[in-house]
Amino acid sequence: QKEVEQNSGPLSVPEGAIASLNCTYSDRVSQSFFWYRQYSGKSPELIMSIYSNGDKEDGRFTAQLNKASQYVSLLIRDSQPSDSATYLCAVIPLEYGNKLVFGAGTILRVKS
Amino acid sequence: EPEVTQTPSHQVTQMGQEVILRCVPISNHLYFYWYRQILGQKVEFLVSFYNNEISEKSEIFDDQFSVERPDGSNFTLKIRSTKLEDSAMYFCASSEILGQGVNSPLHFGNGTRLTVT
Numbered sequence: 001q002k003e004v005e006q007n008s009g010p011l012s013v014p015e016g017a018i019a020s021l022n023c024t025y026s027d028r029v030s031q032s033f034f035w036y037r038q039y040s041g042k043s044p045e046l047i048m049s050i051y052s053n054g055d056k057e058d059g060r061f062t063a064q065l066n067k068a069s070q071y072v073s074l075l076i077r078d079s080q081p082s083d084s085a086t087y088l089c090a091v092i093p094l095e096y097g098n099k100l101v102f103g104a105g106t107i108l109r110v111k112s
Numbered sequence: 113e114p115e116v117t118q119t120p121s122h123q124v125t126q127m128g129q130e131v132i133l134r135c136v137p138i139s140n141h142l143y144f145y146w147y148r149q150i151l152g153q154k155v156e157f158l159v160s161f162y163n164n165e166i167s168e169k170s171e172i173f174d175d176q177f178s179v180e181r182p183d184g185s186n187f188t189l190k191i192r193s194t195k196l197e198d199s200a201m202y203f204c205a206s207s208e209i210l211g212q213g214v215n216s217p218l219h220f221g222n223g224t225r226l227t228v229t
Contacts, residue, residue, distance in 0.1 A: 032215035043203055043220040044155060088155065092215045098143050098207065099168050100218050102155040 003027060004091050004103035012109045019076040021106050023089030026070070032092040033065055035074045037085045038105065044088055048074065079110045114138040116221035118204050124227045125194055133189045133224045135204030144187045145205040145218060146179065148172070155203070161187065194228045201225050 005024050013019045021035075032051055036044035048063040050056045050072065056063045062075040072091075076083055086105040093101055117136045125131050137144050146158040159169040159179055166179065178190045187206075191198055202225075205218040 034217050038155075041201075043223045046217045046219065049217045090218075098162075098215055099157055099160055100145075100205075101157065104154040 003093055003101045004089055006087075006089050006103035006106045008104060008106060010107040010109050012111060013079050015079060015081060015110055015112045017079050017110075019079045019083065019108055019110070021074040021076075021087050021089075021108065023072045023074075023103055024070055025072070025089075025091045025093070027091070027093035028067075028070065030067075030070075030091045030093050033063070033072045034090040034100070035061075035063060035072075036088040036090055036102075038088055039085045044090075044102075047087075076108075079108075081110050081112045084108055084110045114140075116204055116206055116219055118202075118221035118224050120224060121222065122225045122227070124229065127196060127228055128193050130190065130192050131194055131226065133191075133202050133204075133226070135187045135189075135221055136185050137187055137204070137206030138208075138219060139185070141206035141208045141219070143167075143207045143209070143216075144179075144181070145207075146189045147203045147205060147220075148200040149203065149223075150197075150200045158189075191226075194226075196228050199226055199228045 035048045038044045050063040050065045060077045064073045088105045089103040090100045119134045144161040149155045159173045160167045180188050201223045203223045204221045207216040207218045
């Protein structure tokens with residue numbers, strides 16, 4: 001069973017629209033959740049971390065966590081062409097672990 | 113802003129040779145990691161390191177691989193007798209301890225692209 005699952009995409013949205021990226025995870029005791037952005041040939045870059053149920057906003061980004069449904073999402077408002085990248089959902093699957101497990105990523109394309 | 117630095121950015125080696133990939137983690141971080149990403153595939157965990165010893169390793173991290181913190185700043189990944197399938201981007205990362213049950217995000221270096229010919 002895959003630990004972190006994401007739709008591979010590509011997800012195409014017009015410039016200025018809201019992009020919605022989704023992720024599910026298998027380990028119910030997971031406590032720490034992260035979204036990373038990865039441009040082609042580059043390293044993962046942290047966008048958001050979220051630890052509690054609900055929404056967390058940072059600028060144009062909102063992370064949403066629902067532990068009961070084992071679901072975490074990322075909303076990008078006012079999408080820009082520079083947001084075009086692969087978005088990686090990552091989870092630390094043990095309550096007191098530190099190993100970060102990545103999903104395969106969703107390719108986002110923002111069309112101008 | 114502090115960052116993780118990796119050298120070299122690109123390493124080309126022949127099959128069967130040994131390579132050492134180098135990393136300087138963020139100075140106040142206590143957990144260190146190596147990940148790899150084969151072209152077009154997901155980022156995969158190799159090993160984590162804390163308090164001068166391996167804390168966890170994946171099934172990929174077999175006897176061919178070793179890690180070391182030779183001094184107070186460097187963290188290295190050694191790959192003995194490289195194979196063609198070791199060709200990948202290797203990322204070093206580090207994190208700090210936030211508290212019980214709260215995990216600090218990992219901060220990644222720019223990676224070393226390893227090409228085995």
